[in-house]
Amino acid sequence: MAIQERPVTIPAPRITPKPRRIRRDTxxxxxxxxxxxxxLAAVLVYPIYQIVLISFYDYGQAQATGAAxxxxxxxxxxxxxxxxxxxxxxxxxxxxxxAVCVVGGLxxxxxxxxxxxxxxxxxxxxxxxxxxxxxxxxxxxxxYVWLFxxxxxxxxxxxxxxxxxxxxxxxxxxxxxxxxxFGLVAAEVIWCxxxxxxxxxxxxxxxxxxxxxxAAALDGAxxxxxxxxxxxxxxxxxxxxxxxxxxxxxxxVFTQIxxxxxGGGVAGRNLVLNVYAYQKAFAGQEYGLGSAIGVLMTLLLLxxxxxxxxxxxxxxxxx
Amino acid sequence: MAVKxxxxxxxxxxxLVAEMITVVIAGFVAFPLYWMVLSALKPxxxxxxxxxxxxxxxxxxDSFTRVLSMNGFGRFFLNSLLIAxxxxxxxxxxxxxxxxxxxxxxxxxxxxxxxxxxxxxxxPVEALTIPLFFxxxxxxxxxxxxxxxxxxxxxxxxxxxxLPLAIWLLRGFVAAVPIELEEAAKLDGASRxxxxxxxxxxxxxxxxxxxxxLSFIHAWNDFLFAKTFIISKTENQTLPQAILVFFKxxxxxxxxxxxxxxxxxxxxxxxxxxxxxxxxxxxGGAVKG
Numbered sequence: 001m002a003i004q005e006r007p008v009t010i011p012a013p014r015i016t017p018k019p020r021r022i023r024r025d026t027x028x029x030x031x032x033x034x035x036x037x038x039x040l041a042a043v044l045v046y047p048i049y050q051i052v053l054i055s056f057y058d059y060g061q062a063q064a065t066g067a068a069x070x071x072x073x074x075x076x077x078x079x080x081x082x083x084x085x086x087x088x089x090x091x092x093x094x095x096x097x098x099a100v101c102v103v104g105g106l107x108x109x110x111x112x113x114x115x116x117x118x119x120x121x122x123x124x125x126x127x128x129x130x131x132x133x134x135x136x137x138x139x140x141x142x143x144y145v146w147l148f149x150x151x152x153x154x155x156x157x158x159x160x161x162x163x164x165x166x167x168x169x170x171x172x173x174x175x176x177x178x179x180x181x182f183g184l185v186a187a188e189v190i191w192c193x194x195x196x197x198x199x200x201x202x203x204x205x206x207x208x209x210x211x212x213x214x215a216a217a218l219d220g221a222x223x224x225x226x227x228x229x230x231x232x233x234x235x236x237x238x239x240x241x242x243x244x245x246x247x248x249x250x251x252x253v254f255t256q257i258x259x260x261x262x263g264g265g266v267a268g269r270n271l272v273l274n275v276y277a278y279q280k281a282f283a284g285q286e287y288g289l290g291s292a293i294g295v296l297m298t299l300l301l302l303x304x305x306x307x308x309x310x311x312x313x314x315x316x317x318x319x
Numbered sequence: 320m321a322v323k324x325x326x327x328x329x330x331x332x333x334x335l336v337a338e339m340i341t342v343v344i345a346g347f348v349a350f351p352l353y354w355m356v357l358s359a360l361k362p363x364x365x366x367x368x369x370x371x372x373x374x375x376x377x378x379x380x381d382s383f384t385r386v387l388s389m390n391g392f393g394r395f396f397l398n399s400l401l402i403a404x405x406x407x408x409x410x411x412x413x414x415x416x417x418x419x420x421x422x423x424x425x426x427x428x429x430x431x432x433x434x435x436x437x438x439x440x441x442x443p444v445e446a447l448t449i450p451l452f453f454x455x456x457x458x459x460x461x462x463x464x465x466x467x468x469x470x471x472x473x474x475x476x477x478x479x480x481x482l483p484l485a486i487w488l489l490r491g492f493v494a495a496v497p498i499e500l501e502e503a504a505k506l507d508g509a510s511r512x513x514x515x516x517x518x519x520x521x522x523x524x525x526x527x528x529x530x531x532x533l534s535f536i537h538a539w540n541d542f543l544f545a546k547t548f549i550i551s552k553t554e555n556q557t558l559p560q561a562i563l564v565f566f567k568x569x570x571x572x573x574x575x576x577x578x579x580x581x582x583x584x585x586x587x588x589x590x591x592x593x594x595x596x597x598x599x600x601x602x603g604g605a606v607k608g
């Protein structure tokens with residue numbers, strides 16, 4: 001009320017000297033940013049500094065409890081890792097597993113988004129509800145359900161396959177083999193991550209003005225040509241975001257791998273960098289080595305996303 | 320007779336096939352959830368028998384009773400809920416303040432901050448478990464509610480790790496509010512704070528919904544940090560840790576695991592269904608912004 005009664009003053013923006021406004025803005029901005037900034041500095045930036053530091057030390061249980069002095073070993077941990085054949089296997093696993101999850105989630109999500117634009121409201125609603133359910137399912141619950149579906153003795157999948165005539169699937173263990181165990185985890189990860197892609201891409205397709213597509217059709221463009229030359233370029237910024245998010249999420253999956261392969265599989269055959277670092281540090285109490293893995297993983301993820309963003313920015317006038 | 324409607328809508332047969340495929344796919348996507356609830360409701364003998372049936376004639380709450388009578392299950396559930404609620408509330412406040420500062424104020428270093436927030440999202444925070452473990456160990460006892468074995472440490476870590484995405488999301492929404500609106504408010508004599516509180520906040524509500532859901536899911540799902548920080552004080556365990564108890568590689572009580580999984584899924588599912596419209600438009604808006 002009081003706002004309206006006040007006499008309207010004509011603004012005189014030019015009279016206010018610009019530097020003063022900026023200075024006032026700066027103070028206010030830092031005040032607004034302070035709470036989040038302090039927390040981010042303490043719980044994100046400082047630990048990043050710490051992990052790099054720890055990775056240069058021989059940091060085991062004795063050092064953690066203070067029973068033995070810290071010994072600076074430079075790149076010793078990194079040398080040890082790179083010389084260890086298991087590290088290279090884990091690295092390859094991480095790449096393969098992450099790539100399958102990212103590509104799988106994007107392909108399934110985009111394909112279903114396109115399908116959703118082609119059908120009437122009821123089937124579309126059913127699809128969206130199902131996807132919403134998969135999306136909402138906590139990683140822990142999802143891991144257990146998928147394990148149970150594929151359980152050797154009581155799983156419905158083996159039962160169904162056996163019923164279809166694949167008798168050899170009776171009692172087949174999906175989690176024993178490296179590839180099938182990774183495949184099972186990947187299926188669960190794709191199941192709960194494609195909905196994000198689907199919803200994003202569906203919104204993107206819906207936002208394309210009808211006239212643009214009509215114009216393309218009038219110009220004699222085939223459906224395929226329209227998809228490639230009109231729809232795809234317009235969706236590219238969205239695709240970029242969906243891909244980056246998928247890379248970020250799928251390359252650091254922890255819960256699913258840890259739960260579904262019982263801590264990294266038989267004899268550690270299903271480890272990815274994340275779980276490997278955790279096992280080295282907290283089960284093996286080699287904190288220095290675990291930190292080195294963490295640093296390498298961070299560098300890896302930053303460079304994958306960085307390279308992807310660069311390649312996309314070069315081909316499109318993004319932003 | 321049959322030809323007539325066909326000619327009127329020539330694309331119908333193709334669409335019908337597409338719709339059938341859609342329904343089948345929806346069924347496959349929903350099946351794990353259906354199976355989880357169904358298995359949780361099966362009587363104890365039925366679930367562990369060969370030849371699982373896709374329905375059950377005699378639903379039983381046996382598995383749920385077994386889970387709920389587990390020592391401390393209610394406590395673990397409340398721990399998880401408390402963590403998630405605190406994380407959501409704090410991340411709403413902090414991300415809103417930051418988003419306003421990053422879009423509405425002009426100051427040096429703004430671009431640098433934006434890039435830093437973008438990069439922060441890409442840092443695999445799971446890799447920071449080791450330094451965070453040491454950090455919590457060293458501040459335990461001196462800082463109240465933080466430190467190892469305290470719920471506050473899980474809250475803090477979950478909050479901070481959901482912040483970069485939350486800020487980034489909200490920034491899009493705040494930026495979409497026309498600057499003229501702020502100028503008009505200023506003409507009417509409203510202070511900046513008042514503008515942010517009374518005009519901006521309601522306008523970015525869909526963004527706030529998205530932030531709440533994402534932060535909730537993030538905290539509700541957290542297994543790694545709960546597992547790392549809560550070592551000896553078992554009453555401070557969270558739901559994901561508690562479910563592990565029922566899972567033994569050789570002799571798993573599947574009924575209990577499915578019942579516990581169902582109980583864990585319900586809050587997240589309820590939240591998603593409640594806000595689904597806003598969530599979809601919210602993510603769309605943020606992505607566009």
